[in-house]
Each structure stands twice: as C-alpha cells, then as structure tokens.
Amino acid sequence: MRDFRDAKAMAQTLRESLTTKAVTISHSESLELVSRMLGVADWNTLSALLHAERRDATVPAARLKTTTAVYPAVPLRDLVPFPNATYPMFVGRERTVQALNQAFEGGREIVVAIQQEAAVDEPRFSDVYEIGVLAQLLELEPLADGTFRVLTRALRRVALRSFATEASGYQAEAAEVSEGAARDARDLIRRIYQRFQDYTAAHGILVPDIWLFFDQTRDPGQIADTVATRMKLPVSDKYELLATLDPMKRLERIEALLDLSQRQISANYAATKRQALDHADGRRHQYATLEHLLLALIDDAEASAVMRACDANLAGLRQSLAQYLDNELKHTVTETGSAEPTAAFKRVDQRAALHAQEVGYAAVTGANALVALFAETRSPAARLLADHGVSRGPTDKAIARGVGKGAQ
Structure with a gap:
C-alpha cells in the first residue's frame, strides 16, 4: 500500500459489506479493523506511517490510485473552483469543519462539491452537482467569528459517486474523469x-x-x-x-x-439609450455623456425602480442633471450633426452587459447600466448619484432582491 486513501477505501468497502449482512460498525471501527488486517496496531499508527511517506513534499500532488476513492468532502454554496488555481474558502458548518480536520490529519486531500442551491444547510447527494474537484488543503486559519479560512489548491475534476454525512463530517466517493486529448486550438x-x-x-x-x-x-x-x-x-x-x-x-x-455583442438588450434599455442620445441632440451637444445617460435612466423602468429602492431623491437628481447639462456642457454645442457617445458611455454600456451576465439576466436592463456607472468614479454622473442617495452597496442589495430585473 502506498497511499492512506487505499486504507480508507478498504474501510468503506468493509463497512458497506458488513451492512449488507446486518452487521453495523462505525467508520472509526472499520479503520481500526483494516489497520490490524495490514499488520499495524491501530489506525493512528497506520496514518502516521503513511503520512511519513509523503513528507518529501510539503504539499504533494494528489493522484488517484484506484478508479474510485473516498475523501473528506466540503460542500460550497457560492464558489466553483477550477483546476490549477488556489482559492480561499470560508467555512463554518460543523460537518465541514469535521471533514477539514480529518483531511488535515491525513493527506490534506478533499473533494469539493458544488451545491445546486445555496439555501440548503445540510446538503445530501441529491443537493450537489455530479462533477466536483479534487483539491489539496494548504493552510487553515481560524477567524474571530468562529469560522475558518482555508487556502485550497484545486487539482482536477472528479465525478461524485456518493456524498453523505458521516461521524467525521461530510464524505464523498469520487471517480476519475477523462477530459480527452488536447487538440490544436x-x-x-x-x-x-x-x-x-x-x-x-x-x-x-x-x-x-x-x-x-x-x-x-x-x-x-x-x-x-x-x-x-x-x-x-x-x-x-x-x-x-x-x-x-x-x-x-x-x-x-x-x-x-x-462575446457580449450577442447579448440581448431589453426593449426598455434600448429605448433608454436612444433617449440619452435625444437628450444630447436636443441640446445640440457634440457628445452624449454619462450625464445624458443618467438623465434617461431616471425614466427607465428598471433603473428607476432600483434608485427608488435606495430611497433616492429622483426629482432632485433630475434637476441637478439638467442644470449640469445646460450650464457645464455649453462648450460642446455644435451646429450640425448628431451626438456621438463618449468613450465612458460606451464603457458603461459594455460593462452593463457584463453585469447582466454576472447576475444571470437574460437581457441587459437599465439596472445593469446603473451599476456599471459606479465604476466611472471621476464622472459628474457618479458624484450626482451619491449626492442624491444612490450608492453601490444598496444598489447591489436591491438587485439581489430582484428589483430592476424586468420581464426576462
């Protein structure tokens, strides 16, 4: 035997086999039995011997020695890790902490399972996705609120064959998956x-x-x-x-x-962008700025709903924007032509599509454009939003509640 996981897999198999014969033993008892079968006094001794074989590397790369193996498991609510990346995970559920302790006592390897629904507090096999990630634990840091920060290195994809709660926390049986041969791309x-x-x-x-x-x-x-x-x-x-x-x-x-060019735009937001250009054309401004866009967003159904959810003074905001456009942009007045969107206007429009993608909207709405505008911190539009009670935090919370999504 070259890896402690083989011993744990044997213990799991022994336990399941005895269960079919109406003989029930605990997980720890099965580990003790397997240790004696291998000629070692107890599981602690066997674990220490096997762990010693691995000390030639501080954080050794994991390798599945068999088609399937049993690991401590960690269910994640809002993170999807990908291989070859390092992630901080923040955990607090008791069974997750138990699984982490077991992993740190062994080979520091865990299976990361992704929950289908974040609201589930005690996930079962049916509550996690089929594909997970085999990961290596790097360090564990206790936090003041009783939770833990765990630095983890994701290694490769695995297929979950089981996911269950044991006395030592969550455990999963994982199988290797083939990703196919690399081709010229x-x-x-x-x-x-x-x-x-x-x-x-x-x-x-x-x-x-x-x-x-x-x-x-x-x-x-x-x-x-x-x-x-x-x-x-x-x-x-x-x-x-x-x-x-x-x-x-x-x-x-x-x-x-x-490819954000293929992102669908809601009818309301398309009309809002046209209205922003009309605000500029009506004042014979050479450029359509973020202030023209924000003035149009006040009349956008989704964006205005979010601003009202933030208790914004929309009448005051409209007045301030009109004063700015009429007085501060006189130097941009031109006799001919139509207004051209500024680079900042185009950035916000593109960033709105990214935000719609991020929050799972089927189409880009004015609410997404409102969020995208906050990044333009040097613009008068962002300053006027703050002056009239609209900031990023409350806006994000309103959108998370479904405000501004519109008809998708």
Missing part, C-alpha cells in the same frame, strides 16, 4: 485572448500574469480553466464550464460567454 485561443483582454479591462480585473501564461501555454483545457476562474458568472454558468469535460467545447463555450 490556436485560432480559438487567439480569439479568446483578444476578447478576454476587453473583458478584463471593462470589468476592472487585474491579471498581471495571465498574458504570460497565454504566451507559454497551448493546452486548451488549462487555458479554458484559467479564463473561467477569472470570469464573473452565476454559479450555474460556472458549473456548466466545470462540467464541460471536452477542452475544445469548454473553450467554445467561454468564447460565446465573452
């Missing part, structure tokens, strides 16, 4: 590289090392997982990427998610 990778640059710029995502990674790596699966890790998506969309085992199909799905 240079053209697809080049397109994703270009689109992801635009995506990170619009979202304000700092990825200083990823461009070097693109230059050095041509593995479609690794590139897909690296990009997916950094995309802001609903859990369901991220899980679809995790569960897409074929690397090429995973890359194609990511390309589609990055």
Whole structure:
C-alpha cells in the first residue's frame, strides 16, 4: 500500500459489506479493523506511517490510485473552483469543519462539491452537482467569528459517486474523469485572448500574469480553466464550464460567454439609450455623456425602480442633471450633426452587459447600466448619484432582491 486513501477505501468497502449482512460498525471501527488486517496496531499508527511517506513534499500532488476513492468532502454554496488555481474558502458548518480536520490529519486531500442551491444547510447527494474537484488543503486559519479560512489548491475534476454525512463530517466517493486529448486550438485561443483582454479591462480585473501564461501555454483545457476562474458568472454558468469535460467545447463555450455583442438588450434599455442620445441632440451637444445617460435612466423602468429602492431623491437628481447639462456642457454645442457617445458611455454600456451576465439576466436592463456607472468614479454622473442617495452597496442589495430585473 502506498497511499492512506487505499486504507480508507478498504474501510468503506468493509463497512458497506458488513451492512449488507446486518452487521453495523462505525467508520472509526472499520479503520481500526483494516489497520490490524495490514499488520499495524491501530489506525493512528497506520496514518502516521503513511503520512511519513509523503513528507518529501510539503504539499504533494494528489493522484488517484484506484478508479474510485473516498475523501473528506466540503460542500460550497457560492464558489466553483477550477483546476490549477488556489482559492480561499470560508467555512463554518460543523460537518465541514469535521471533514477539514480529518483531511488535515491525513493527506490534506478533499473533494469539493458544488451545491445546486445555496439555501440548503445540510446538503445530501441529491443537493450537489455530479462533477466536483479534487483539491489539496494548504493552510487553515481560524477567524474571530468562529469560522475558518482555508487556502485550497484545486487539482482536477472528479465525478461524485456518493456524498453523505458521516461521524467525521461530510464524505464523498469520487471517480476519475477523462477530459480527452488536447487538440490544436490556436485560432480559438487567439480569439479568446483578444476578447478576454476587453473583458478584463471593462470589468476592472487585474491579471498581471495571465498574458504570460497565454504566451507559454497551448493546452486548451488549462487555458479554458484559467479564463473561467477569472470570469464573473452565476454559479450555474460556472458549473456548466466545470462540467464541460471536452477542452475544445469548454473553450467554445467561454468564447460565446465573452462575446457580449450577442447579448440581448431589453426593449426598455434600448429605448433608454436612444433617449440619452435625444437628450444630447436636443441640446445640440457634440457628445452624449454619462450625464445624458443618467438623465434617461431616471425614466427607465428598471433603473428607476432600483434608485427608488435606495430611497433616492429622483426629482432632485433630475434637476441637478439638467442644470449640469445646460450650464457645464455649453462648450460642446455644435451646429450640425448628431451626438456621438463618449468613450465612458460606451464603457458603461459594455460593462452593463457584463453585469447582466454576472447576475444571470437574460437581457441587459437599465439596472445593469446603473451599476456599471459606479465604476466611472471621476464622472459628474457618479458624484450626482451619491449626492442624491444612490450608492453601490444598496444598489447591489436591491438587485439581489430582484428589483430592476424586468420581464426576462
């Protein structure tokens, strides 16, 4: 035997076999029996011996020695980890903490299971998705509120064959999955590289090392997982990427998610953007600015609903915007032509599509544009929003309650 997981798998098999014969033993008793079968006095001694074989590496890479194996498990509510990335996890459920303790006492390996519904406090097998991740625990930090911060390195995808509660916490039986052979995807990778640059710029995502990674790596699966890790998506969309085992199909799905030009725009928001241009044209302004857009958003059904949920003074905001546009933008008045959206206007429009994708909207609404406007911190529009009681935190909470979603 070369790995403690083999011993645990044997213990699980022994326990299940005895159960079929109406003989019930605990998990710890089955471990003790397997230890004696292997000629060791008890499980603590066997665990120490096996752990000692692994000390040549501080955090050794995990390898499944059999088709399936049993691990301590951690269910996650709002995070989908991808292989080859390091994540901080914040845990507090008692059974999760028990599973972590068991993992730290052994080989520091766990199965991460993604919950289908975040509201479920005691998940069972039917409450988690089929594909999970085998991960390595790096460090455990207790927090002041009684929870724990766990730094974890995701290693690779596994298929969950079971997920249950044991005396030692959550446990899962996991099987290896094949992701298929890597194929040449240079053209697809080049397109994703270009689109992801635009995506990170619009979202304000700092990825200083990823461009070097693109230059050095041509593995479609690794590139897909690296990009997916950094995309802001609903859990369901991220899980679809995790569960897409074929690397090429995973890359194609990511390309589609990055292609915001295909994102549907709600009828209300399309009318709002036209109204913003009309506000500029009516004043013969050369450019349509964020202030023109915000004035139009006051009359947008979804955006105004969110602002009212924040107790905004919409009448005061409308008056302040009109004064600004009439007095501060006189230098942009032109005799001919129609208004051209400014670069900031275009950034907000693009960022609105990203936000709609992030919160799972089928179409972009004015509420998404309102959120996107907060990032333009130097604009008078953002300042006027704050002056009249609209800030990012309450806006996010209103949208989370379903305000501003409109008819999807």
